[in-house]
Amino acid sequence: MTKFSDLKLGPKVLKAVDEAGYESPTPIQAGAIPPALEGRDVLGIAQTGTGKTASFTLPMISMLARGRARARMPRSLVLCPTRELAAQVAENFDTYAKHVKLTKALLIGGVSFKEQDMLIDRGVDVLIATPGRLLDHFERGKLLLTGVQIMVVDEADRMLDMGFIPDIERIFGLTPFTRQTLFFSATMAPEIERITNTFLSAPARIEVARAATTNDKITQGVVMFKPSRKDRASSEKRNLLRKLIDSEGEKCTNAIIFCNRKSDVDIVAKSLNKNGYDASPIHGDLDQSKRMETLDAFRSGKLRFLCASDVAARGLDVPNVSHVFNFDVPGHAEDYVHRIGRTGRAGRTGTAYMICGPSDEKNFDAIEALVQQPVPRLENPLKKDPAPAVETKSDDAPTEKPKRTRTRRKPRDEKPVDAKPEAVDAAPAVQEDTVVPTTEATALSQDDAKPNRSRGGRGRGKGDNNNAHGNHANGNNTTGNAKARDNRVVGMGDHLPGFIAMSFDERREAG
Template sequence: MTKFSDLKLSPKVLKAVDEAGYESPTPIQAGAIPPALEGRDVLGIAQTGTGKTASFTLPMISALARGRARARMPRSLVLCPTRELAAQVAENFDIYAKHVKLTKALLIGGVSFKEQDQLIDRGVDVLIATPGRLLDHFERGKLLLTGVQIMVVDEADRMLDMGFIPDIERIFGLTPFTRQTLFFSATMAPEIERITNTFLSNPERIEVARQATTSETITQELCMFKASRRDRAASEKRKLLRALIDREGDKCTNAIIFCNRKTDVDICAKSLSKYGYDAAPIHGDLDQSKRMEVLDGFRAGTLRFLCASDVAARGLDIPNVSHVFNYDVPGHAEDYVHRIGRTGRAGREGKAIMICEPRDDKNLEAVERLIEQEIPRVENPVSNEKPQRSRAKSDEQRTEKPARPARKRKSVDEVTEKPARKRKSDDAQDIKTEAPVKEQPKPEAKPERNDRNKGRGRGGNRRDTNKVVGMGDHLPEFIAKSFEERRAG
């Protein structure tokens, strides 16, 4: 069995590893550390939770133990996709380099530029950063990357998902061509493979497990969910989540609940807190201080449930997570591997439960196709279907209500006394002819069209024959009179 002492690490690094309680390296560590110490490029592919961080931190500390950094020119660079992962890498450096005099700086968003500039100006041996903040410092003229000897890209597939690949390519171009590159990822997408072929020189490829495999120590379950009504889907889904947590009982010491959207993260955390579950949210819109406070509480055990987006799915090392609940089926199948990898770490047992709605069928098929196994289905502990009312009433229900009184049937005589309906027949027509008919006044004969218009003016108004032709009734009488006198004369 391989031990850390067999990997040719420096004595001070071995002492720190021994004090941390580690004796035997993981397969990815045993495969990546020797070629990294030789100065070769390394391409490491392993599922999450296998100790990839120590695979590059330990050889970097051994290689950087000799030498001194200059101002604004770091000797090594570690790129991480998220702030939390970058902070975790910085913590690992503190643990493994406590007997070695190395300086480090952490460049992440949500922190003042002034404090970070002061660290860079003094000169750092190890620079740990997210791509965006690193380029911000470079564009401000506060940082030079020409002195980088070792460059590490951690969680490269997550970089691809977050759209950092153009930034990674730009950063590669700013570093010296003679640098040593250590490239680590859980999956190898075609875009990632293109970058490795471009920027890595004859790398040592270490693949300790099939790409995108789940750990055998994790028990996986799938619970199908269908809402009774569309407007009740969200509340019923949260009710199902609480029922699944209660079903686990004391086995669920703590858990991470993953949601696809940040709004669902907040709503889910508030809902759990409302029903007495100790929960808090973490996602990219929170302040960095709040995010670190929540993570510290979850690591310390003061917080039981962590509702998170995929910002917490990659690389976070929280060792004693008993359960992972996928409130939503992830849109990218690879995210499922990283999410459930938060539990069952370092050989421990864990459990992952996912809720699936009918609209998630395509995403579920992609997940099962990627991991090459069918996730076992479990029974829904909450039934959303209401019992249908039976149309046929039972005998007991019938006897409860008093019977209606029977209708009194009429006798034959009463029926015969009722006058029959009048039907239109020849006799009825004869009766109508015998009835006296009132004489109606004859309508006046309508005049013919020429007669009706006769005597009308231009507008159809009647005019007197004595009036002047061509003049209307609206003329004053004295004007018409004067013309009549002339015509009479």
């Protein structure tokens, strides 16, 4: 069996490795360290959790032990996709370089530019950065990359998923072409293959496992979930997650719960806490100090459940994670490999369960096609405890709104507008071309004989006015048309006031 002492590492590095408790390298370490020490470019492909970080940190420390950095010109550069992974790489350097006098700087978001500028001005041997913050310092004139001797790209496939490939290509152009490049990834997408062909010179390719394979020591399973009602899907899914946790019992010492959306991360963490589970969220919208505090609590065992987005899916090394729960099926099949790789690390066993809803079946099929093996189906634990037939009202249960009922109004029988007016018995017959003045007694008798007015009867439509004028001109009383327009809007009643029936001369004489 190969030991670290067989890899030609520096004595001070071997001493730090021995103090860390490691004796034998992993396959990716045994394959990548010798060509890296020879100064060759390295392309390392291995599934997550196999020790890729030590594959480049150990040879870098050995090669950088001699020499001195100049101000604003780092001697080596390590690019990481996330802040958490960059901070973890910095911790590895602290562990393995404690007997070597090397300086380092960590350039990530959420930290003051001023503090980072002070470190760069002193000169650093190892610069660990995320692409965005690195370019920010470069554009501000605080950093030069012309002195980089060794450049490392870690988790390259994650860089691709996060859209950092244009930034990576730009950074490659800012470094000297004589640099040594160490390129590590868990999967090899076509875009990653193109970059390696462009920027790596005759690399030593170390592939210790088939790309996008899962660890055999991880017990996998999926629950095919179908909600009883669409509006209850979220609550029932969270209930299913709690049932899965309870079914594992004491075997679930701690777990990472992955969600696709940041909002769901917060909701799931809040729901677990409400039901007595110790959980905290971590995602990109939180402050960097809060994210690091949560990670430290999870690593130290103070926190049992870590609800996370894919910010925690790549490269984070927490050796004793017993379970991984995929609350959502990842949108990219490669992310499934990285997510479940948070458990079963360094030769340990682990468990990874996933909840698949009806809308996730397409993504789930892509995962099985990628890993080239079926994921075992698990029995839905909710079916063991069927819900009662009649549900009691609770705060979480949705309240049903009372149904509206419409009563259809029965239409009245109306006669056509052009129907001939019928005479009213109470109205006296009037001869043509004569004007009969209406007295108060006559008006009262006509009021008794008129039909019921429709609602809003004080207004008169334009058509009614024209019709009334026509009747007046013919000397007809308006009550003759009352039955013909039952529902028509009438204004002053169906009687004809006397002053209207008088001629102009008569009114002038009466006045």
